[in-house]
Every structure is written in C-alpha cells, then in structure tokens.
Amino acid sequence: MKAKISGISRLRIGVDGEGVTTLVAFMLCPLTCEYCLNPQTLSVSYHHKEYSPAELYDEIRKDELYFLATGGGVTFGGGEPLLSHQFIKEFRDICGDQWKINVETSLNVPPSFLETVIPVADEYLIDIKDMNPTIYKSYTGKDNSQVLKNLRTMAELGLSGKCVIRIPLIPGFNTSEDVAKSEAEVIELGFERIDKFEYDIGYAERKRNMQDA
C-alpha cells in the first residue's frame, strides 16, 4: 500500500499536537475550501512522493527520541488524512504504541473511514468550518451531513476528550454569531475542547499566488 504525500515537516513544537511532532500531509481532499492553505494537495500535477507505511516510518523515525521524550509523535494532515485510513492503521502497526498519532481532519469522509482510524489515533484536530449546512456548502462546496454523523459517533463512543474542535471565523462566509451557534451545537454534542480562530485570508492568498507562480 502506498500513499501520496505532499509534504513532511519535522520538529514542530506545540503546533499540532502535544510535544514534538512531525506533520505528514497527504494529497487529496474531498473539500474545495475557498481559502485552502494547502491547495497543492488538490493538484494532480503537484510534485509529491509516494510512501508505504514502512517507508514513511523509516523516514521519520530519526526524530523518535524527541517524540518519546516529549510525548509527541506524528500528525497526519493534508489534504484529508482519513482518505488514507488504511495507511494510518498500518503505520500504527509499524510504529508501535509509544508515538502519539494525531489526525487533522474535516471528518467529511464515510463513517467507515473514521472507524478504521479510531482504534489507532490518540488525538483529533477537527476543523468543522461551520455547523450551518448552507454556510458549510458555500465555503467548501460539499454538504456536511457526514461531518455531523461522524461527530455524533465520536461523542457517543466517548471520544470527545480526544478531540479539539476548531471553529473558524471565515471572512465573507460566516459571522461571529455563526461561530457562537456552531460552538453551542458542538458543546451540546458533548465536546469541550474548542478552538475558535479567524482565517488569515491574506496568508492563504499569498500561498496560492506562490503556488501559481
């Protein structure tokens, strides 16, 4: 099994998971977000590498001392990492139990994909965009019914403590009031760790321009 990887970023500290982490960004995403920060993951022409789980392990195990000392590990992002759910499961089998595995996801995937990863992931960083289906579709081009279903599943399985729910204020798409409504809904579902923030459109646009150049 091989996965298309758009980038590997080593030695990240306190950014996307506890301790020292390595970010592994997969290609492909079901969403087409207006301000996507990693649009290269959607481009079929983008130069990427393909790794098997064992090859990826060999690539990033050089930082194992840091992972073990700080309670860190690997953060799978993208793109949408849950599209590579079998890869992540196989990677866990290879890396063992001591590394943390974090997943940065939109949860907009079939429930079976999430079910594959649940036994092997330690933490989820879930960017729900907005709970309002109209706003969500307007920003991502997709509906959020799978997101809602997967959120409910995680809450019912008692996994809310492993989740950080990220709720962005998206200029031109939602308002502070919308963010507050989304927050209330996810709290109602049982989630407590919530990260509200504002998208930096300027950065996304600069990145896209660099990509096009």
Added chain:
Amino acid sequence: MLKEIRRRIAIENEIEFITSECRHKGSCAGTCPKCEAEVAYLESQLAARKRLGKVVKVVGLSMGLATIAPVTFTSCHPHDGDMAVDVLQGDVVNARPDDQEPKKLGGDVAITPDQNLL
C-alpha cells in the same frame, strides 16, 4: 528547546554530552548536521547502554517542556519570527478561555513554502 531535550536525555542516562553553539548559517530547525549528529550520538550511546543491560530513560523526560516553552522551532538559537507561519497556527491543544479574543490563525495545518519538504 531541542538542544535542552538532548541535554536532558544525556543527563538522565549518564551520557557525556558536550555541545557547542551551532554554526549553521540561517535558521536552524534542528535538522542541521550538528544537531543531527548529536541525536545520532545519543542514539548510539543509548543503544550501548541497552546492550550492557542498563536502564534507558527517555519516555516522558521532557513531557512539559514542549508545551510550556515558547514556540521557537530552533535547536540552537531562538530566532524571533523563525517559521512565523507555523506560530500563527497557534496551539491547538488547549482551548482558549472564553474571555480572550480569538487569535488570528493560519487555518488548517499548513505546509509552508519555506519549509524543507520531502
């Protein structure tokens, strides 16, 4: 911070560890040859301890260090603004108290153009 982690591992495992200031030109994210060599040295010394049947202590040694210290992304010299885009993404581990204004963040976990990818 990475240098401090290496130092702690050395101390806890009674490994002689003499480090010097990095002479790497530009920002060092902990991946310069000197930093990598220090990690390789520690790994070899830890493996030697294992072979001798001695206890090896690594797990959790710097557990708090990477969450309470400021984000610098450097093993040798803390550079203000080093990998600033990553800093903009903020700490997504702990939820912010309600009475604080939301930070402006970069959105999703980003691969930045200035990072050495693949």
